[in-house]
Amino acid sequence: MAMSEYDLPQHPEPHAPKVSGEAGFQVQLASRVYRLPPYLFGRINSLLYQKRREGSDVIDLGMGNPTDPPSELVVEKLAEAAHDPNNHGYSKSNGILNLRREVASKYFRKYGVRLDPESEVIVCLGSKEGFSHMCLALAGPGDTAIIPSPYFPVHMYAVALAAGNVIALEVADSQRFLSNIAYTCQHLYPRPKLLILNYPHNPSTVTVESEFYVEVVKLAKRYGFMVISDFAYADVAFEGYQPPSFLAARGARDVGVEFTTMSKGYNMAGWRIGF
Ligand SMILES: Cc1ncc(COP(=O)(O)O)c(C=O)c1O
Numbered sequence: 001m002a003m004s005e006y007d008l009p010q011h012p013e014p015h016a017p018k019v020s021g022e023a024g025f026q027v028q029l030a031s032r033v034y035r036l037p038p039y040l041f042g043r044i045n046s047l048l049y050q051k052r053r054e055g056s057d058v059i060d061l062g063m064g065n066p067t068d069p070p071s072e073l074v075v076e077k078l079a080e081a082a083h084d085p086n087n088h089g090y091s092k093s094n095g096i097l098n099l100r101r102e103v104a105s106k107y108f109r110k111y112g113v114r115l116d117p118e119s120e121v122i123v124c125l126g127s128k129e130g131f132s133h134m135c136l137a138l139a140g141p142g143d144t145a146i147i148p149s150p151y152f153p154v155h156m157y158a159v160a161l162a163a164g165n166v167i168a169l170e171v172a173d174s175q176r177f178l179s180n181i182a183y184t185c186q187h188l189y190p191r192p193k194l195l196i197l198n199y200p201h202n203p204s205t206v207t208v209e210s211e212f213y214v215e216v217v218k219l220a221k222r223y224g225f226m227v228i229s230d231f232a233y234a235d236v237a238f239e240g241y242q243p244p245s246f247l248a249a250r251g252a253r254d255v256g257v258e259f260t261t262m263s264k265g266y267n268m269a270g271w272r273i274g275f
Contacts, residue, residue, distance in 0.1 A: 035160045040153050064202065066267035074266065095123025095275075103260075103275045111245040120253075127259035127274035131196070131228050132158040134257065138194055138226060139164035145194035146181055146225075152202045155230070159194070167192065171201055174208050178215050185223035195220065195256075198230040200243050207241065213249035220255040227256030235265025 044062040051058045069075070081087050094100070100117040107113045115121055124130030135158040139145060145159040149168035159166050167188070169180045185191050197216065199208045213229075220227050229246035237243050247258050263269040 032161055032163060035163070036157055037153075037160075039157075064264070066264070066269055068267050070267045070271075074268065095121075099123055100275075107245070107247070110242075111248045113245060113247045115247075121275060124259075124274045126263060126269075126272040127230060127232055127261040128154050128158075129272070130259045130274045131155075131230055132161065134228055134259075135159050135162045135164070135194070138162075138228075142190070143193040144188060144190070145196060146184060146192050147196045148177070148198055148201055148204075150203055152198060152230070155196050155198065159196075164194070171204055171206050174206065174212055178212070178219065181216075181219055182223070185219070185225065191223055192225050194228065195225050196228045196230065197246065198232070200233040200237060202233065207237075207243060210244040210248060213244065213246045213252060216246070217249050217251045217255055221251065225255075227252070229256060229258040231258050231260045232264055234260050 041063050048058055048060055048062065097117065100121040100123065103121045103123075104115040104117040107115050122130075124133070132154065135145070139159055139162040141163040143162075143164040144167060145164050146167050146169055147155040147159065148171035150171070151168050156166050156168070167184055169177055169184065171177050181192075181195065195216070199206065199212075201207070216227060219225075227246065231243070231245060234243055234245070245258060246252050246256065252258075259274055261274040262271060263274070
């Protein structure tokens with residue numbers, strides 16, 4: 001397939017990256033940029049654009065954008081809040097306390113998990129940014145992260161940008177996934193430092209029950225890796241199934257964190273609010 005304008009340059013030598021600009025100026029990208037594979041959604045969007053220009057009626061199954069609007073109540077509250085001049089300054093870097101309190105109370109109501117809004121909840125600019133920055137804080141050169149395969153592209157990019165390495169393990173069978181994690185920890189040196197989980201899983205839709213997380217915590221303690229649970233689809237489940245929270249497993253808070261978002265369950269993807 002031909003490279004599109006959205007693809008990142010692939011370069012075999014990370015220390016010789018050069019992109020031509022105007023008038024012979026050379027933009028020298030950081031070598032970490034060359035660790036990234038082509039941005040899949042960029043490629044899909046450019047193919048989509050091309051097909052639509054050719055007159056094809058294409059159904060977009062690319063990025064999971066909500067098709068419905070947020071609830072009227074949410075939009076009204078936004079309009080009201082926008083009229084308050086006090087709301088246009090910088091907010092606290094970890095998010096306003098009342099919002100963090102609401103997140104903590106939702107976690108208690110829905111999952112029976114007690115979180116301290118002062119010290120255990122922060123607001124981030126969407127969960128993608130949250131877990132990408134968390135990877136920057138936790139992983140560096142030589143560190144390995146296990147991610148689910150097939151993978152949501154950002155799970156791999158977040159680790160690659162942090163200069164870490166990625167092992168993607170097949171997610172279809174949850175028991176096998178667990179034993180593959182154990183096997184990887186036993187045979188890789190240095191051991192994996194990080195495990196990224198994502199249930200309900202995008203793109204495979206695989207789900208798990210709460211016992212799965214109990215096993216994850218045991219493995220994390222046995223092999224010494226940390227866990228990032230990407231719980232983006234916490235509120236998107238059907239036929240009575242309630243996705244369990246990783247944090248509800250005993251000991252989970254000792255070994256990991258969980259990210260949730262307003263993007264999916266509340267149709268607020270453009271608002272960029274995650275926790
Ligand atoms: C698995 C997964 N995690 C995270 C996100 C992004 O969520 P946010 O809008 O909170 O950054 C998505 C969005 O498609 C997703 O599919």
